[in-house]
Amino acid sequence: MATGLLTGLATIAQGEKQITIDANMSAIYVASGTLVLIAGEAVEAVSGTANTITLKNNWQGDSQTNTRFSVINTNEGVRDVIKTGKEISDNLLSLLNNQNLLLSGDTPTVSVDVNGTPTNFVPLTYLTNQVSQLTDGATSALETFDLLDDDVSMLSVDVSALQSLTTTIDSTLQGYKTSAETAATTAISEASKAASDALKTEADKQSTASDKLATANNVTTTENNVTASQLAKQGAESAENNVNDGVALALQYANYPEDIEIPGFPGQYSSYHWNQKTESLSSGSATDSLRLGGELPSYYAKQSDINALASVLSSDTAALDNLQEVVDFIQINRSTLDALSIDSITGLQSALTNKADYAQISNINNTSDLAKPASTATKALVDLKADKTRVTDLENQVDDLENTVTDLENQVDNLRILNILGF
Structure with missing residues (x-):
């Protein structure tokens, strides 16, 4: 069939x-x-x-x-065959497009129609790119860790050097303290003696003038009265001159310019000189002062500063911000480190390692800022610096001397009045 x-x-x-x-x-x-x-x-x-x-x-x-x-x-079936063939072709084309999206898409997700329902998938190219980025990132991270390890090793050397410097600073401060106290005691003693001698001399001269005046008053004749008046006048003028000399000397002890010896008294300086030195050290403005920070006294090296610095330098886990302070310290004090022949991290570490007993620093009672590290120039100032309390006592003695001089001037004026009246 x-x-x-x-x-x-x-x-x-x-x-x-x-x-x-x-x-x-x-x-x-x-x-x-x-x-x-x-x-x-x-x-x-x-x-x-x-x-x-x-x-x-x-x-x-x-x-x-x-x-x-x-x-x-x-022929009716041919239409359906063609239609079915077209549907198969369309479906195949759609499958090929979806396959291309899944293989080459570079976005996080692509939408593919599955049995009429849109469904999101992660394309292969996007996954490949992500894996490549993660691999590159891991390589970069490993390189960064290697660099950080090198930095930590270098900082460890820096820390050791700074510990050595701290020791040297402590030892220097103790020597400055002893020199300052000795110089202050000597200066006060000499200034007090000079002021006392000046007062005694003026008192003796005043007594001599009074004796001459008494002798003149005992003369009974007119000639003798004239002579007595002349003697009184001469005595008053002599007393006035002596008083003026005493006042000038007292003013020299009080106000003579800074860093200049009082004429006739080698090695002696005025109260104004010592006040200026005290203010210079107290304000942190002394020449070439060794600093750990800014200009204010609170930034100068004290026991707590040195302890904190030593703690940072001896720690294996110190924060980077703290290590930056160590770097700032080196930059600020470069000239001082050069003067101490410290030109490497090893030298700095050695100086700090040999530090003196911190407890000795706290015994300095001249001013709070004597605990500061000092350069050679600052040490010279400290060696000349008098104890502030004793300087104040000397100023009070000078004030008393000025009051005594005022009394002498009043007595001289009285003598002049007696001379005018003919007594």
């Missing part, structure tokens, strides 16, 4: 779609658009098997048993 025309006997029940054909026939080739003729009716078939044919619609006629039928192929 040629394909496209099939005849035989068939059975179908009313309201059903499936036709059963003779067992020795096959309707596998039957597809959509195939024409079936049975019981005088023409109906459309959609598919077939070895012994069945499926209709497009339910059979509306009476039930048929072993009724003759014929199957004829038509």
Whole structure:
């Protein structure tokens, strides 16, 4: 039997779609658009098997048993074949596009239609790029860790050097303290003695003038009265001159310029000189003062500063900000370090390691800023510096001397009045 025309006997029940054909026939080739003729009716078939044919619609006629039928192929099926082929082609194209997105997409996600539902997937190219970036980042991080390890090793050497410098500074401060106290005691003693001698000399001269005046008053004759008046006048003038000399000397001890010895008294300096030195050291403005920070006294090296610095230098976990302070210290005090022949981190560490007992620093009671490290120039000032309390006492003595001089001047004025009145 040629394909496209099939005849035989068939059975179908009313309201059903499936036709059963003779067992020795096959309707596998039957597809959509195939024409079936049975019981005088023409109906459309959609598919077939070895012994069945499926209709497009339910059979509306009476039930048929072993009724003759014929199957004829038509062009109607070509349309469905073309349509189905196009759908397959479209689906294949869509699958290829989705495959391309999944393979080459460089965004975090791409949307792919799965059975009519959009579904997000991570494309392969994006994943590859992420893995590459992570690999590069890991390599860079390892290199950074290596650099940090080198920096830590260098800072450890810097810390050791600064510890050595702290020791040297402590030892120097102790020597400055002893020199300053000795110089202050000597200066006060000499200044007090000079002031006392000046007062004694003026008192002796005043006594001599009074004796001369008393002698003149005992003369009874007019000539002797004139002589007495002349003697009194001369005594008053002599006393006045002596008082003026005493005042000048007292003013020299009080106000003579800084860093200049009082004339006639080698090695002696005025109260103004010592006040200036005290203020210079107290304010932190002494020449070439060794600093740990700014100009204010609170930044100068004290026991707590040195302890803190030593703590940073001996720590393996010191913060970078603290280590920056160490670097700032080296930059600020470069000239002083050069003067101490400290030109390397090792030298700095050695100086700090040999530091003196900190407890000795706290015993300095001249001024709070004597605990500061000092350069050679500052040490020279400290060696000359008098104890501030004793300087104040000397100023008070000078004030007393000025008051005494004022009293002497008043007495001289009284003598002048007596001379004018003829006594």
